[in-house]
Amino acid sequence: MASERDHKPEAPGDGPGEGTVGKALAVLDDIAARGRPxxxxxxxxxxxxxxxTLYRFVQVLTRQGMLSYDPERQTYAxxxxxxxxxxxxWQASSLAPIARPHLDRLSRATGETVHLAQLDAGQVLYVDKRNAREPVAMYSQAGKVGPAYCTGVGKAMLAYLPEAELAPVLQRQAWHPFTPKTITDAASMRAELAAIRARGHAFDDEEHEPGIICIAVPILTRAGRVLGALSVTSTTARTSLEGLTEHLPEIRRAVEAIGDEAQDWRFPDQAAE
Amino acid sequence: MASERDHKPEAPGDGPGEGTVGKALAVLDDIAARGRPxxxxxxxxxxxxxxxTLYRFVQVLTRQGMLSYDPERQTYAxxxxxxxxxxxxWQASSLAPIARPHLDRLSRATGETVHLAQLDAGQVLYVDKRNAREPVAMYSQAGKVGPAYCTGVGKAMLAYLPEAELAPVLQRQAWHPFTPKTITDAASMRAELAAIRARGHAFDDEEHEPGIICIAVPILTRAGRVLGALSVTSTTARTSLEGLTEHLPEIRRAVEAIGDEAQDWRFPDQAAE
DNA sequence: ATGTTAGTTTCATTATTTGAAACTTGGTTT
DNA sequence: AAACCAAGTTTCAAATAATGAAACTAACAT
Structure with missing residues (x-):
């Protein structure tokens, strides 16, 4: 630490200090974010x-197999x-391998959709999922990202984030009002997070999609650090928020088991930033 | 150095010409290949x-989120x-999104394990999968890689690769004898590939795992370029190679549909190199 | 206390990246 | 058909970033 080595003046991803590699990865992110060639x-x-410069980056990334190029359409993906x-x-740095049997059990016990998520760059990253039916675990479902401020798993994780990490994450949220019930500012969110801490679990009360509700519980280490969150999702047609609390004991059991095992497996740090 | 810019004297991944980005990605690959922190x-x-130099690469990759770091164990993953x-x-550059409904149908029709694979760097990359109705212990998931020379999907794809691409790929194979039936040299493989072309489909006759057999058909564009392969896997306890041919009509239907749709969607080029 | 190993920082040298501008290619308009 | 235009590709001197030997520090084991 030379006293000015550790300041972070630039946006994440590019800027001086991140070198050529950082810039190339920013280009890759850009292309990935568009969702089409x-x-x-x-x-x-x-x-x-x-x-x-951009041209050379795209060339190198393509030669490296990080991008694929369609010569006819001249497009990159x-x-x-x-x-x-x-x-x-997924195997080494996500909770998925550890959580797998617990997700299976929870899925069977509840018969509802189950999500396992972690925080990545202030967003919710789904790392595994069980549908009411299919028992497959794959990228069709894992790898998807969603907003932290209007999902059950997102709020559950934010609620237990230390202030130093929470503040920058809140600042990054889009606060887009997906539904009339979406929380759209940091102040209201802080109140909500306090409520979540008070009762130990989070709800998604149609805040992301109308008709979709869920109950979520954070996965914590024994020391209280947030590792991820687990949720059970349903519809207003089928049940209610109170109805979902019926699954709490099962969820709690899974969450505790996963937290304990992760601890023992000495898990890689997954910074929210 | 205007006249010697375009030769490729080095191994893929690093070496001069691939720049800092290539080197950093080689480090990433190295870490990923180890399969543990x-x-x-x-x-x-x-x-x-x-x-x-290595230290700085690892630092940058970690700051970038391409690696995760466990501060207690001092390990990278x-x-x-x-x-x-x-x-x-997966969504933009794999056949999976297009193939999805066809895999579902094939899975329902056969009741066996179904794999969708593509070639990546001379290896078989599984991009989607459906489990058998009566699941057998096997590990292959999306993102998993396997050898090309001793899997049904691998041989099916190799059989239709143009010579210019085939030769370097064959050279890269490990030719490890997983079972007594594994093909372990390029010459025998070329004979096998000819046989596959003659009948239009490939078998895996316990060449990778004892007791596991499969039938595979390549997915081709109308112009005959290899896009991927589809396979139906079973066990010697349950059926035989001849028994598997019963599924050929269903597989062919799926393969043709996927090839056609991929053509229309104008698919990104996925070079084997 | 001392030795040893693993991890981190320094800094002059060297090689690579940079980017304005020129060039090529393929397709469209006059 | 010639001229034009837009998209993609290459060039090259200047600017910048990467390099790596060596020195340093922290943590552990003797």
Whole structure:
């Protein structure tokens, strides 16, 4: 620590200090975020990099297999090498492998949709899921991201985040009012988070999608650090928030088991930032 | 150096010409390949980079979320950012989204384990899967990689690869004899590939795991370019190679539908190299 | 206390990235 | 058909970032 090595003046991802690698990864993120194949010119429009520089990044990433290129349409999309790498990440750095049997049990016990999520860059990252029927665990479902401020798992994790980490995360939220019930500012959120801490679990009361409700409980280490969250989702047609609390004992059992096992397996740190 | 810019003298992944980004990604690959959290010193042992350089790569990758770091154990593992990126890759650059309904149908029709795979860096990359009605203990999931030379899907794809792409891929195979029936050299493989082309489908006759057999058919564009392969897997206890051919009509239907739709969706190129 | 190993920082040298501009290609308009 | 235009690609000197030997520090084991 040379006294000015540790300040972070720039946005995450690029900026000086993150080097060439950081910039290239920012380009990769950009392409991934669009959700469809993009042309070079499209990228260039919003890119902070000059033409030749962006061009070289895209070339290197393509040669590396991090992007795939469609020569006919001249479009770029995230490449298959990522799928291979992510499999390793999913196994080594997510709660999914540990949580698997507990998700299975919870799914069978409740018959409802079950989600396992972790925080990544201030967003909810779903790392596993059980549908009411299918027992498969794959990227069709894992890897999806969602907002933290209007999902049960998101709020459950935020509620137990230390202030130093919470503040920057709240600042990053989009606060888009998906439904009339969506919480749309940091102050209201802090009140909600206090309520969640008081009762030990979070609800999603149609805050993201109308008709969809869920109950979520955070997964914590013994020391109280947030690892992730588990939720059981249903519809207003089928039950109510009070109805969902029926599953609390089962959820609690799963959450505690996962937290304990994660502790013993000495789990990699997954910073929210 | 204007006249020697375009030769490729080095291994894929690193070497001059691939720049800092290529080197950093090689480090990432290295860590992912180990399949467990690794310490810095372990990495250093086999790394071509000097201490300080490797150290900085690992730092940058960690700050970027491509690696996660366990401060207690001082170990690195692939990070969650990869899971997020892979979701986008899976949707945009794999056959999985297109193939999904066809896999479902095939799975229902056969009741057996169904795999969808593509080639990535000369290896078989499983991009989707359906479990058998009566599940057998087997581990293959989306993102998992396997050898090309001793799996049904691998051989099916190799059989239709143009010579220019086939030769380097064959050279890269490990030819490890998993079972007595494993094909262990390129010459025998070329004979096998000819046989596959002659009948239009490939078998895995316990070449990877004893007792596990499968039938696989390549997914091709109308122009004949290999996109991937589809397989139906079972056990010698339950059926035989001849028994598996019963599913051929169903598999063919799925393969043709997927090939056609991929063509229309104008699919990103996924080079085997 | 002392030795040893693993991890981290420094800094002059070296090599790579950078980006404005020129160039090429493929398609469209006059 | 020639001229034009837009998208993509290459060039090259200047600017910047990467490199790696060596020095340093922390933590553990003797």
């Amino acid at each position: 993009v042309r070079f010119a499209e990228l260039l429009e919003t890119s902070p990099f000059p033409k030749a 995230p490449g298959l090498r990522l799928v291979r790498l992510a499999h390793a990440a | 690794v310490r810095f010193a372990e990495l250093l042992e086999t790394s071509p980079f000097p201490k300080a 692939p990070g969650l950012r990869l899971v997020r990126l892979a979701h986008a890759a």
